[in-house]
Amino acid sequence: MAAVYRPARLAGKGKRTVLLVLLGSSLAGCVRLHQARFATDEVPTLVGSAVRENRTPMDAALACFGAELLSARARPPVIAVGDVRDYTGKYSVNEGNAITQGGALMVTSALGKLGGAVTMAERFDPTIAERELGYTDRRQLGDGAVHDVAGAAGPASKVPWLPYYGGSIAASDYFIVGGITELNYDIRSGGVDVAVSQLGPKARTYTESVAIDLRIVDTRSLVVVRTISLTKQFSGYEVGLNLFRFFGSNLFDIEAGAKGQEPLQLGVRTALEEATLRLVGAVTQHDPTSCLSRHAGFAIGGRLPAETSASGPGVTVPGVRPASTHPINDRAAASSPSGGSAVAVPFQFASAVPAAAADGVFERIAAGAAKGPFDIMLVAHETETLDAAQRDALTNQRIAAVVAALRARGFRGAVSIVWRADPLGPAVRSAASGFQDIARLRIGA
Numbered sequence: 162m163a164a165v166y167r168p169a170r171l172a173g174k175g176k177r178t179v180l181l182v183l184l185g186s187s188l189a190g191c192v193r194l195h196q197a198r199f200a201t202d203e204v205p206t207l208v209g210s211a212v213r214e215n216r217t218p219m220d221a222a223l224a225c226f227g228a229e230l231l232s233a234r235a236r237p238p239v240i241a242v243g244d245v246r247d248y249t250g251k252y253s254v255n256e257g258n259a260i261t262q263g264g265a266l267m268v269t270s271a272l273g274k275l276g277g278a279v280t281m282a283e284r285f286d287p288t289i290a291e292r293e294l295g296y297t298d299r300r301q302l303g304d305g306a307v308h309d310v311a312g313a314a315g316p317a318s319k320v321p322w323l324p325y326y327g328g329s330i331a332a333s334d335y336f337i338v339g340g341i342t343e344l345n346y347d348i349r350s351g352g353v354d355v356a357v358s359q360l361g362p363k364a365r366t367y368t369e370s371v372a373i374d375l376r377i378v379d380t381r382s383l384v385v386v387r388t389i390s391l392t393k394q395f396s397g398y399e400v401g402l403n404l405f406r407f408f409g410s411n412l413f414d415i416e417a418g419a420k421g422q423e424p425l426q427l428g429v430r431t432a433l434e435e436a437t438l439r440l441v442g443a444v445t446q447h448d449p450t451s452c453l454s455r456h457a458g459f460a461i462g463g464r465l466p467a468e469t470s471a472s473g474p475g476v477t478v479p480g481v482r483p484a485s486t487h488p489i490n491d492r493a494a495a496s497s498p499s500g501g502s503a504v505a506v507p508f509q510f511a512s513a514v515p516a517a518a519a520d521g522v523f524e525r526i527a528a529g530a531a532k533g534p535f536d537i538m539l540v541a542h543e544t545e546t547l548d549a550a551q552r553d554a555l556t557n558q559r560i561a562a563v564v565a566a567l568r569a570r571g572f573r574g575a576v577s578i579v580w581r582a583d584p585l586g587p588a589v590r591s592a593a594s595g596f597q598d599i600a601r602l603r604i605g606a
Contacts, residue, residue, distance in 0.1 A: 194207045194208065194209055195207075195208055196208065215270075215430075217427065217430055217431045217434060218431055219271075219274075219431050219434040219435055219438070220274060222435075222438065222449070222452045222453050222455075223271065223274040223275055223434060223438060224274065224275075224276060225452035225455065226275065226278070226438055226441075226442070226447070226449045226452040227274070227275035227276035227277070227278040228276065228278075229447060229452065230275065230278035230279070230441075230445060230447055231276070231277065231278050233445075233447065235445070237277070237278060237279050237280045238279055238280070238334045238335060238441075238444055238445060239279075239280045239281075239282050239331060239332065239333045239334045239335075240272060240279050240280070240281060240282065240333060240334065240335050240336065240337065240377075240441070240444075241281070241282040241283070241284035241285075241333040241335070241336040241337075241380070242265050242268050242269045242272070242281075242284065242285055242336065242337050242338075243265065243284060243285065243336050243337065243338035244265055244285070244338055244340075245264030245265040245267070245268050245337070245338065245339055245340055245341075245375070245433070246262075246264065246340040246341070247260040247261065247262055247264065247340065247341050248340040248341060248342045249341060249342065249343060249344040249371075251344045259344055259425075260341050260344055260371070260425075260426075260429065261341075261426045261429055261430075264339075264340060264341055264373075264429070264433060265285050266285075267429070267430045267433045267434070268337055268375070268433055268437050269281065269285070271433060271434040271437040271438070272437060272441070274434070275438075275441065278441075279441060280331075282331055282332075282333040284333065284336060290330075294325070297322075297323055297325040298325065300320075300322040301322065302322060302323050303321050303322045303323055304323060306321075307319050307320065307321055308320055308321075308322070308323065308324055310324050332380070333380045334379070334380060334381075334444075335377050335378060335379060335380060335386065335444050336377070336378055336380055337375060337376070337377050337378075337437065337440060338375070338376060338378065339373065339374050339375035339376055339436075340373070340374060340375075341371060341372070341373050341429060342372050342373065342374045342390075343370065343371055343372035343392065344369070344370075344371050345369055345370045345371075346369050347367055347368070347369060348368055348369060348370055348394075349367070349368045350365065350366065350367035350368065351365070351366055352364050352365030352366060352399075353365075356403065360403070360404050361402070361403065362400070362401065362402050362403075363399075363400070363401050363402075363403065363418075364398070364399070364400045364401075365398065365399045365400075366396065366397065366398050366399075367396070367397050367398075368394055368395065368396045368397075369394070369395050369425075370392055370393060370394045370395065371392065371393055371395070371425070371428065371429055371432065372390065372391065372392040372393075373390070373391050373392075373429070373432050373433055373436055374388070374389070374390045375388070375389050375433070375436045375437070375440060376388040376389070376440075377440040377441075377443065377444055386443060386444055386546065387439075387440055387443035387444070387546050389436045389439050389440060391432045391435060391436050392432075393428050393429075393431070393432045395422060395423045395425055395428055396422070396423060397420065397421060397422030397423070398420060398421060398422075399418065399419075399420035400418050400419055400420070401416060401417060401418025401419070401420075402416070402417050402418060403415070403416050404416075435453070438452075438453070443546055446510060446511055447510065448509075448510040448542045448545075450542055503535060503536035503537065503538055503601075504522065504525075504526060504535070504536075504537055504538065505537075505538040505540050506522055506523075506537055506538065506539055506540070506563060507540050507541070507596070508539065508540070508541050508559055508599075510541075510542055510545055511545055511547065511555070513555060513558035513559050513561075513562045514562070515562065515563075515566070523563075523566045523567060523570055524570060526567065526572075526604065527567055527570040527571060527572040530567075530572055530574055530604050530605050533605060534603055534604060534605025535603070535604065535605065536579060536601055536602065536603050536604075537563065537601070537602045537603075537604060538598055538600075538601055539556070539559055539560070539563065539598070539599050539600040539601070539602070540596050540597065540598055540599065541596065541597055541599050542596060542597070543596055543597045545597070549583070552582060552599070553582070556581055556582060556599055556600055559599070559600070560578065560581075560600060560602065563576075563602060564576050567604065572604070574604055574605050575604070575605065576602055576603070576604050577602065577603050578600065578601070578602055578603075579601040579602065579603050580600065580601045581599070581600040581601070582599050582600065
């Protein structure tokens with residue numbers, strides 16, 4: 162009699178083993194990767210996402226500012242990039258340097274994103290160019306053609322090597338140097354981990370920060386034209402569910418969850434790009450704040466740019482805090498005889514002409530002056546770097562412009578200077594991210 166084969170039934174433990182194997186297989190299927198075979202005698206290779214351009218939140222602002230510089234039709238400045246080092250000293254034996262060592266390359270790429278608005282001169286790694294100049298000096302470098310040597314006569318005027326008479330290397334106007342100076346781990350963290358009978362959820366958040374310090378230097382005089390220091394925080398999270406207990410005679414240890422963190426090196430690149438944009442703005446005398454405030458990923462002073470206030474005589478200028486929260490305006494209001502509020506009047510870059518945001522301010526100031534005295538803050542962009550004498554002369558012109566604007570609107574009261582920048586030194590006060598106070602006036606009795 163022929164034997165009949167019947168598959169044996171899996172025991173309870175075997176069922177659970179198969180279930181775990183199937184569960185692991187299903188989790189592996191959640192990873193969207195495909196395989197490609199590049200040669201007939203090779204095993205398939207996993208292939209992930211396609212290569213793309215390295216985008217950052219600053220791309221749109223850089224493109225915007227580059228277009229503004231090109232529209233000005235001025236000669237593009239020649240800018241070189243020096244060493245932008247990692248000065249944090251954070252190093253791990255297992256993972257190496259915590260901070261990218263390619264800061265100079267990131268700054269160079271940021272200049273390239275300006276779309277030809279600046280000319281870049283290579284100074285970071287001129288090794289190949291210097292070797293070729295050495296070959297040329299020794300009459301060893303050729304391009305396969307015969308060249309005429311100026312000043313030579315007869316057959317000696319035709320040579321197979323490249324003649325060189327000097328002056329072929331373009332001089333730079335400015336160069337950028339600096340570094341990544343801070344990496345602060347776990348400046349704040351928190352969370353919760355609850356378990357009952359070794360079963361429960363957990364959640365945790367943590368924050369760290371980095372800071373960079375760059376400067377742009379005049380190549381000919383080695384005078385530092387502008388310095389900038391920026392910092393950025395990075396936040397991460399971790400959530401999960403743990404199960405560790407016996408079911409019958411079997412011990413189950415199951416963990417599920419997710420965690421993520423903003424990429425540290427991407428944040429460093431973004432900070433370096435913003436610093437580069439601001440430094441270029443300083444040497445070209447073009448204010449980049451409008452491009453920064455119009456594009457996503459940037460908030461002046463930690464918040465989105467505000468619109469002009471619709472009530473009261475005040476104005477809320479992008480980058481300048483309202484009178485109720487501005488510490489200088491708080492002191493001005495406290496010292497005002499009527500306790501009136503202070504308002505801010507912004508000016509165009511290196512100009513005595515008030516910015517567009519101030520168009521409707523003077524009407525409100527003239528109307529509000531009848532109710533009592535209050536203070537006016539004159540503010541300028543922080544990228545406006547003038548020497549003390551130039552700043553003092555421009556401050557006189559700006560004060561005169563404010564008085565003239567008020568007189569034109571019928572205000573005939575007193576105008577006095579409460580404070581102004583020291584004409585003998587760099588005594589300007591920071592109003593907010595991107596702006597600086599240059600003077601304070603009091604109108605009314």
